[in-house]
Amino acid sequence: MQFHLNGFRAGDPEVLDAAAGPGRSDGLPGEVDVLIVGCGPAGLTLAAQMAAFPDITTRIVEQKEGPLRLGQADGIACRTVEMFAAFGFVERALKEAYWVNETSFWKPDAGRRENIVRSGRIQDTEDGLSEFPHLILNQARVHDFYLDVMRRSATRLEPDYGRRVAGLTIDHKAGHPVSVRLERVDPGHEGEIETVRAKYVVGCDGARSAVRRALGRTLEGDSANKAWGVMDVLAVTDFPDIRIKAAIHSANGGSVLIIPREGGYLVRIYVELEALGENERVASRNIDVAQIVTAARRALHPYTLEVKEIAWWSVYEIGQRLCEKFDDVPAEEVPDRVPCVFIAGDACHTHSPKAGQGMNVSMQDAFNLGWKLAAVLRGRCAPKILHSYSEERHAVAAELIDFDRKIAKLFSAGAGAASEGEVDPAEFQRYFVKQARFTAGTETHYRPSAITGGTAHQHLAEGLVVGRRFHSAPVIRLADAKPMQLGHAVTADGRWRVFAFGGDEDPAGESSAIRRLCGFLGQAAESPVRKYTPPGADVDSVIDVRAVFQQGHRALALEAMPGFLLPAKGRYGLRDYEKMFCADPAQDVFAMRGIDRVRGCLVVVRPDQYVAHVLPLDAHEELAAFFAGFFV
């Protein structure tokens, strides 16, 4: 990480200086730029992103009296861990979490069907899919990490707890068009009403979203007709795979999913319960934790399970449901107006916990939206980019729901070899393997739009696919020979990145493509870097250009490189030495990501780490035209 740019500063570099200005007040201000509703994974991801911008007034409200302490989701997909790196807390997550390296499958023993036997054991995530593993960690800890990011940011953003959204109205003519009625539910203030006017409101308020209701939108799809019991337990057992993620299909105890948890002892057990009748809610069954324990024991037979402590339990209903659109603008009005209210996370899509997607997709929704809101509010991007949030994320949610329906069906189907209505455990295992990339969150693929370019030049970087997340690879930093991950240059700070991968020539040469590119970006009137960087701001504050060379780091002379790649920044004009990288011969980024060694290429990366464009190194005009499509 970089610090001391504007003068030496002692202390924890992760705690930024508090921004000047009104800062936090005890109550909510009457007007804000962004009001976020709900402190779940979606709301906190968005709040952590918005907290990076002290020039934007953001508030986040939550009906509960304080942060979540335990329970709910726990699966963290590889793609989400990559996002944690962007927010700066990946090391803490990796240290605390359980790592899902393998998954085992169990089925009824053919000879004695009341017993279960292991039918397979596979690697959970394919090699090279991500630089990070699949993790399991309590949702509450994920919330804590985001709250820490917010607290350490220049805005010192803290949630306003004990506020419930009671209503919302939109007046398109007003400067702050959304008026939100909040009812206080915290002790001593019950029933007090506050009104906040906001430029943008984001409902991250879960499956029963009041914001969604206020927009007149509904979740459509299957109502919950399958209930699963879930418990986090400390238990003594002779089941051998208790520290491996295990999917168990038993003949007489239904299906069970074992998820080992952080800390080495805790384990989560999901148990399939009876099917619900049409329109029946699980609450009517009065299921208690003793029934969940009994069902788990039955499924694990002949192994024993002695539960010593139950840290948390719940009965979780499955319903795959999706909202038609994730903002306030009806489809027919898209050309004429821009959205000012959005919904994210469970407020717009719900699914079963089986594939462990709920928390992940919710956080990715918010990551997709946050930089767009910031770019529009800071006057950098045209407001029309806000339409892309619903377009992009609705497509992802629809795909997820199809996937979830299939996996939930396979899970819930009875176990057998091939008898009617039963699922062959081998088929389940095959489907699980096939869909592993999807579960890892790396299959998301945004379609071409103003902010995602075409694929005419994709052959120049076959492994950095336009519309997919920037797949990181190891590199060595030229200035200090530090081995690092290239993708980790893309932090959650709202900046765009342009990675210039050099061709087979000497980048320091007088007429090299890299030098010509640097000349264009640094000096030409049409350069997007020059056009969109505000006067007085650091040259990389809007578009951050980095170069990656195929030569070894000892073969290149730093001092011979174009000055644009050693920019002077901050109040002292200190040189930024972190713009240039070289291939690591042991794990060559050019080979790993299919980059054309002769011609090199440009890879444009969005602030949410998705590849926006691949262009030839000398496509200066095309690069400028791409940014001109949405920057102002």
Ligand SMILES: Cc1cc2nc3c(=O)[nH]c(=O)nc-3n(C[C@H](O)[C@H](O)[C@H](O)COP(=O)(O)OP(=O)(O)OC[C@H]3O[C@@H](n4cnc5c(N)ncnc54)[C@H](O)[C@@H]3O)c2cc1C
């Ligand atoms: C009880 C429960 C158990 C779950 N168990 C599992 C599980 O076992 N496995 C799994 O994978 N997933 C589970 N999930 C789902 C998973 O937690 C969600 O997919 C994920 O949390 C979605 O994140 P979110 O931010 O969209 O919404 P949520 O996490 O639901 O957060 C919404 C927040 O908004 C607040 N809120 C709601 N209405 C208002 C209002 N009107 N005003 C102000 N604040 C409001 C809520 O209090 C809440 O804090 C569970 C969810 C719940 C609610």
